[in-house]
Amino acid sequence: MSAPIIQFDKVNKWYGDSFHVLRDIELGVAAGERIVICGPSGSGKSTLLRCINRLEEHQEGRLIVDGVELSDDVKAIDAVRRKVGMVFQQFNLFPHLTVMENLTLSPMWVGKMPKKEAEERAIKQLERVRIAEQAHKYPLQLSGGQQQRVAIARALCLTPKIMLFDEPTSALDPEMINEVLDVMIELAGQGITMLCVTHEMGFARSVADRVIFMDRGQIVEQNAPEAFFANPQNERTRDFLSKIIAH
Amino acid sequence: MSGAVFKSIEPRPAPVRTEGLLPWVRANLLADWPSILATLIVIALALRFLPGLFDWALLNAVYRPDADACQAARGTGACWGVVSEKYRIIIFGRYPYEGQWRPLLATLLLLGLLIASCVRSFWRPWLAGLWVVVIAAFLLLMGGGWFGLSSVGSDQWGGLPLTIMLAALGIVLAFPLSVLVALGRRSQLPAIRTVCIVYVELIRGVPLISVLFMASFLFPLFMPIGKSPDVLVRVLVGITLFAAAYLAETVRGGLQAIPKGQVEAAQSLGLGYWQTQRKIVLPQALAMVVPGIMNIFIGVFKDTSLVTIVSLYELTGALSLALNSDANWRPFKLEGYLFITLIYFAFCFAMSRYSLWIEKRLAVSKSR
Numbered sequence: 176m177s178a179p180i181i182q183f184d185k186v187n188k189w190y191g192d193s194f195h196v197l198r199d200i201e202l203g204v205a206a207g208e209r210i211v212i213c214g215p216s217g218s219g220k221s222t223l224l225r226c227i228n229r230l231e232e233h234q235e236g237r238l239i240v241d242g243v244e245l246s247d248d249v250k251a252i253d254a255v256r257r258k259v260g261m262v263f264q265q266f267n268l269f270p271h272l273t274v275m276e277n278l279t280l281s282p283m284w285v286g287k288m289p290k291k292e293a294e295e296r297a298i299k300q301l302e303r304v305r306i307a308e309q310a311h312k313y314p315l316q317l318s319g320g321q322q323q324r325v326a327i328a329r330a331l332c333l334t335p336k337i338m339l340f341d342e343p344t345s346a347l348d349p350e351m352i353n354e355v356l357d358v359m360i361e362l363a364g365q366g367i368t369m370l371c372v373t374h375e376m377g378f379a380r381s382v383a384d385r386v387i388f389m390d391r392g393q394i395v396e397q398n399a400p401e402a403f404f405a406n407p408q409n410e411r412t413r414d415f416l417s418k419i420i421a422h
Numbered sequence: 423m424s425g426a427v428f429k430s431i432e433p434r435p436a437p438v439r440t441e442g443l444l445p446w447v448r449a450n451l452l453a454d455w456p457s458i459l460a461t462l463i464v465i466a467l468a469l470r471f472l473p474g475l476f477d478w479a480l481l482n483a484v485y486r487p488d489a490d491a492c493q494a495a496r497g498t499g500a501c502w503g504v505v506s507e508k509y510r511i512i513i514f515g516r517y518p519y520e521g522q523w524r525p526l527l528a529t530l531l532l533l534g535l536l537i538a539s540c541v542r543s544f545w546r547p548w549l550a551g552l553w554v555v556v557i558a559a560f561l562l563l564m565g566g567g568w569f570g571l572s573s574v575g576s577d578q579w580g581g582l583p584l585t586i587m588l589a590a591l592g593i594v595l596a597f598p599l600s601v602l603v604a605l606g607r608r609s610q611l612p613a614i615r616t617v618c619i620v621y622v623e624l625i626r627g628v629p630l631i632s633v634l635f636m637a638s639f640l641f642p643l644f645m646p647i648g649k650s651p652d653v654l655v656r657v658l659v660g661i662t663l664f665a666a667a668y669l670a671e672t673v674r675g676g677l678q679a680i681p682k683g684q685v686e687a688a689q690s691l692g693l694g695y696w697q698t699q700r701k702i703v704l705p706q707a708l709a710m711v712v713p714g715i716m717n718i719f720i721g722v723f724k725d726t727s728l729v730t731i732v733s734l735y736e737l738t739g740a741l742s743l744a745l746n747s748d749a750n751w752r753p754f755k756l757e758g759y760l761f762i763t764l765i766y767f768a769f770c771f772a773m774s775r776y777s778l779w780i781e782k783r784l785a786v787s788k789s790r
Contacts, residue, residue, distance in 0.1 A: 230686050256692040267687035271705050271784075280701060281691035313786070333691065 178242075179203035180337065180368055181227060186236035188222060196222050197233065198392040206336070209369045211379040211400075214389035215415065220372045223389070224339050227370070228259040241336060257285065260330030264342040266322045268314035274301070274325050275310045278332050286333070293332075300328040304358045320351030324358055331362075338362065340371040374419055380404065388412045489750040496753070504745070504754040505761045511744035512762065515580015515735040521572065525583040528563040531556050532583075536590055540776055542783065553594065560587065576654040580735035580743070582765065588736065589723040592661040596722070597715075599662065600669030605699060607674055618670070625667035631728050633660045638732035657729050665722045672714040676707030709784040716777035720770045737762050 181204040188197040196219045204210060212220045225231040226238060229245055229252045238245045240255045269277050278297035282288040288296075301307040304324040314322055323343055330338060340359065344352045356378050363369055363382040373379070379386050379400055386403040388396045388411075396409045404420075407413045439445050451461045482499030484491045487507035495501065505512070514522045535556045538544050564583070567573035606618035625633070637660035642650040650656070680703050688698040708715070730739035741758050745751050 228690050230689060253692060253694070256690060259690070261687075261690040263683060263687065265681075265683050267681075267683040269684065269687070269702055269706075271709065281693065284697050284701065285692040329691070 180206040180208075180241050181370075182237075182239045183223075183226075184237040184239070186226065186233045186238055188219075188226065188231065188233045188235075196392050197226070200236070200394060202387075202394065204368060204370065206368055207366050209363050209382055209384045210371065210387060211383040211385075212370065212372045212387045212389060213374055213376075213379070213415075213419075214395075218389040219392040220389045221341050224261075224341050224370060224372055227337070227339060228256050228261055230261075257333060258335055259337045259339060260333055260335035261339040262323070262326050262330055262341065262343045264345050266314070266319075266326045266346070268322055268326055268329070270314050273311055273313055274306075274317075277314065277325065278329050281329075282332050296332055297328070300331045301325070303331065303361075304328045318351060319347045320354045323347065323351075323355045327355075327358055327362070335367070337368040337370070340369065340373065342372050342374075344373065344375060376404070376420060388415065390415070492754060500760075501754040501757050502761075504751050504757050507751060508744040508748075508758070509761075511581075512737070512741050512758065513581045515584065515740035515743060516578045517580060517583075518572070518574060518578070521566070521574065524563045524566065524571070524574075525579070525581070528560045529583045529586055531563075532560055532586060532590060557591070576652055577733070579654070581740040582737050584729075584734060584736040585723075585726050586769075588658060588661060588726040588729065591658055592665055592722050592726070593719050595658075595662040596665035596669055599666040600673055601704065603666060603670035604673035604677055607670070608677060622667045622670055625664055626671075630661075630664050630725055631731060633664050634728055634732055636660070653732065654734065657732060657734060661722065661726065661729075664725075665718060668718050668721075669715065672711050672718060673707065675714065676709075676711035677703065679710055680707050712777055712781050712784065716773060720773050723769060723773070724766060737765065 181202070183200045183202040186197055186200040187195070189195050198219075200223060202223075212223065214220050222231055226233050226245075227240060232247075233245075241258050243251050243254050245251060245255060268274075269280070272280065275294065275297055278300060279290065279293040282293040282296060283290060286293075298307055298310065301310055304327055306321055306324050306328070309317055309321060309325070314325065317325065327343075343359065344355050347355060352375070356375060359369075359371070359378065360382050369382075371378075371383075383400050385397055386400050387394055388403075388407075388409070390411055396403070396407065396412045398408075403412075404416065407416055440449070450457075452458050478498065479500050482495060483502050484495050484499060485502045485506065487503045489503070489507075492501035492503050510519065510522060514525050517525050535552065538552075539549060562568065563571075564579055565574060565576070603618045603621060606614045607622070609615050609618070634657055637656040638653055641656055684702055684706070685698055688702045693701065726736050727738035729736055730742070735743050741755075741762055745755050745758055
């Protein structure tokens with residue numbers, strides 16, 4: 176097996192002095208792997224994800240992303256962020272820029288790409304999430320599902336090797352969840368490494384290579400989805416699954 | 423279950439009209455008894471006082487620069503003659519009479535630049551270069567001493583050109599400084615944060631008049647004789663530092679209103695600190711506090727009248743200069759003040775309308 180593209184090695188993180196949010200995290204992610212992370216709120220799953228592109232910093236242990244170790248080194252952080260795209264629960268589109276400007280911002284300013292080339296690339300990504308006709312609208316003129324698809328396209332404009340999804344459907348109206356999941360499923364079939372914090376268990380079943388269950392800052396259990404859902408090993412996992420799948 | 427089909431109801435207009443003149447009058451002037459009463463009182467007051475004011479200001483007013491006629495009309499008619507007689511001194515202060523085309527031209531240049539700077543599509547790097555050129559032209563025209571123009575010391579500059587120059591330069595220099603200070607107050611680095619906090623609190627704790635006083639009288643005491651910069655420069659620095667402290671707090675208010683997710687999204691896209699501030703945070707933060715910023719700009723414009731205390735005769739000072747020394751016209755100071763009030767109002771009103779226009783422009787991205 177080749178070296179993992181993401182490697183957590185005994186990673187620990189605290190908020191303030193007392194809240195131990197990540198505890199001895201050991202996790203290797205292979206290139207192209209699709210991982211779903213679930214767990215109760217406050218279990219550290221979003222924090223784990225946000226450590227990967229250094230939106231949060233870990234205090235102990237080593238975290239290596241595509242051969243670059245994350246530390247205070249600004250160059251390392253920049254290098255990692257160019258390889259990692261992120262999609263947020265609240266979309267976080269830039270409301271003062273049009274959809275097109277949201278997409279071309281990073282390629283033009285970080286990638287130093289000429290405007291025309293950046294726009295061509297943006298259109299390609301917008302077509303990929305089936306929303307190219309909205310390119311010249313402002314984000315707030317779109318529905319929630321459309322906004323989240325724009326956010327996915329924006330992250331893809333960096334041609335990342337890794338995509339992080341932090342509860343991408345939790346802020347959406349029920350009617351719009353599927354249009355976003357469909358885009359994510361399509362993406363999952365294209366070889367990109369994906370880590371997704373979500374409670375959409377149907378999505379986990381159909382696309383994940385591995386499902387990880389976290390509680391109180393620890394990885395409690397991880398397994399392939401069939402085994403994870405059919406035969407959870409840990410009592411805490413069974414309890415959690417019974418609560419979210421019961422109805 | 424039977425095959426019920428969803429049928430949408432056609433939209434129809436509201437049953438009571440709410441737009442147009444008559445509905446407006448009904449809703450705003452005659453809605454209920456208290457508002458009918460208030461409307462009647464206002465009409466009665468207007469009928470009682472407006473005709474008298476009209477007679478005084480227009481009908482019985484003396485327009486000729488004739489001091490005797492003005493004396494005769496005192497109490498019944500305004501003496502606009504004072505303006506026709508003294509307008510050159512009120513507007514240009516002590517600037518040599520025959521050279522007053524120079525401040526006129528310089529001011530027109532500066533006003534033209536200010537108006538051009540208001541146009542969004544001119545917000546390009548060359549505009550900064552144009553500012554440097556126009557300011558240089560302004561100073562050369564005013565100061566002279568080249569190409570056959572007589573040299574005029576800055577102590578003789580005055581009136582409206584001085585007001586506009588102090589306000590325009592004060593605003594233009596204070597604004598970028600205030601943005602840096604506002605960012606500095608939110609910096610992760612304790613040293614930068616402390617410096618910015620101390621600066622803002624120190625300046626805000628002192629009235630502008632004492633800042634000007636220090637700049638004008640105290641500062642030169644600490645400098646070698648003859649080495650101190652021109653009083654105009656010192657006063658301009660004082661106004662700039664003063665305005666920037668207040669502006670910084672307004673800007674900081676806008677910065678705080680930007681959700682954390684905006685910065686995180688920018689970071690996740692690989693943008694650095696300055697790129698994030700410039701492209702994401704500041705455009706949104708500044709758009710949010712346009713009314714507050716314009717408030718301070720208008721304040722700066724009017725506060726320039728305080729430089730009189732350090733013997734710079736801007737518009738207000740020039741009016742006193744024009745009338746105090748002339749016993750014939752001194753009694754008609756009220757009319758003189760009304761005249762410069764009109765000038766101040768014209769500028770402040772233009773600034774306030776521009777701010778409203780900017781707000782509307784910026785609201786485009788928020789409309790659904």
